Amino acid sequence: MAALPALPGVYRFFDAAGQLLYVGKARDLKRRVSSYFQKTHDGTRIGHMVAKIARLETTVVRSEAEALLLENNLIKTQQPRYNILFRDDKSYPYLRISGSTWVAGAAAAQPPDPGHYPRVSYYRGPAQRPHRYFGPYPNGWAVKETIQWLQKVFRLRTCEDTVFAHRTRPCLLHQIKRCSAPCVGAISPAEYAADVRAACDFLEGRSQQVLDALQARMQALADQWAFEQAAQVRDQIAALSTMLQQQAMQAYDDQDVDIIAVQLQDGRACVNLAMVRGGRHLGDRPSFPAHVEDGAALADVEEGAEPAQRVLEAFIAQHYSEVAPPPVLVLGAPVDEALLQALGERWATRVRGVWQPREQRRVWLELAQRNAELQLARLLAEEGSQQARTRALAQALGLDATTPEALAALRIECFDVSHTAGEATMASCVVYEQHQLQPRQYRRYTVEGVTPGDDYAAMRQVLQRRYARLAAALAERGGDDGGDNQARLPDVVLIDGGVGQVGVAREVFEALGLDPGRLVGVEKGEGRKVGLEELVFADGRPKVALGAQSSALLLVAQIRDEAHRFAITGMRARRAKARTGASRLEDIPGVGPKRRARLLARFGGVRGVAAASVEELASVEGISRELAEAIHQALR
Structure with missing residues (x-):
């Protein structure tokens, strides 16, 4: 020290x-x-x-x-064992307005240039220049609802540039007055740029300014006797007024604020994040951290603090390390001022925390706290139900797992095989542990070298690939079944199949020197009806029919259905890849996912790409002349 x-x-x-x-x-x-x-x-x-x-x-x-x-x-x-850990969920969605053409005096092009008509779209991922981003939003629904309003009021386009470039007549959105049809020159770049600027002002919270500008524009057009254009602006004003009336309860003085509430109960926590952007409340999003009690205790070695404060500080630190914070954070518990200062240094801005707020901010915080309580109550109820299912299954299988710790450590792996008439055979392995499915530990296996449609051979291959290395590691350790999850033999291996599949699995386990008593098959009941499934044991025990209302059967069905879903989605992706020939493009150096997607969208598939000339290929965004020649040569 x-x-x-x-x-x-x-x-x-x-x-x-x-x-x-x-x-x-x-x-x-x-x-x-x-x-x-x-x-x-x-x-x-x-x-x-x-x-x-x-x-x-x-x-x-x-x-x-x-x-x-x-x-x-x-x-x-x-992911340390004793830190408060928030799940690294998908990135927050944004609303994006593409392009950099904001000059009202842009000349009209024939045919219209997509670059002169920015597109509004839903976006996830890192920001890219020269596009403009608004958000983040708590969920995709909030983004899509905002886009729908922008279509109603400002009639901005949402189509891809490739679709825009090949339109010869207006689409349905123009017919229902949701798009101004810039693709066919129905609106000039200057007029469209004015609509884009108005939309940006609205998204930034300047709704009244937008309304005043539209009213002035309508009056000016009427004075020029341009009554048709004035009527269109009048319809925009009506749509905007309707939206503002519907959102009257959400019009606040604050422009960008995050409200963060925390609730703790029975060793679990919920942090509820509500977002206000442009003066509009966009909704909230709950998060449930792991290792709450351990992490809070270890963080308080030097200075005492309430667990709620430590959970809140952990969320702020982890969340805003990748997402820029708004100027104001309304908090459900006090946090260390040094943390906010560090965030300010990280993002080169001033971040202010407000605890015990007043007036409207207090209403926001109370709503966020109430939502946190409801979400945590729902989680605890679901976990209680899931724990009861785990206990019921352990009892049905005769496992020695009576303590809460033993039940939480119970590990189940389930296998399924999927194919279409023997084509694109794919197998899946899903994992259940800690009373929940563990998607990060899922695995897919591409099955090759077997007779098409031979499910027994496919299952044999998958089990050998899954457990051969593990069996060797266990032998080196003298049978010590320890270590991390990836080197641990599961307590139960579920096989989606009956006596035949279980027999194959038993042969594999015996050849590897593993205990076949862990193998359990899920056999379809009479008429393959749901609720009539039976459990088949590899060690010779008689079949067990759990009953349609059994908690154990509900858990078995949940795990089996997840294995089936994971296998069939992988099989369909592999089959589509084989049928479209996309792998031919993947094999070409320099053609990544984005360029491949642009090529397929432009030419309608691999055959269209193969039939295109070098000049046509080079006209696609991101495709250089040299790469176009390489693609042309590789596909011919």
């Missing part, structure tokens, strides 16, 4: 096996790390973790902001 510097940085604790236990940041590494070992923590969560520490690593950084970024990158990528 004496060698540790009194500088900001990140520290990491490891156990004897090299597994990462905990990641933390500190303004003073020496003081912070020493605090774990200066006091006696016997019988506490802290003491349990400290007793496992065998190695320490530290990284010195220049500022607390850098320490914050490094800490959260390590938490997300390494």
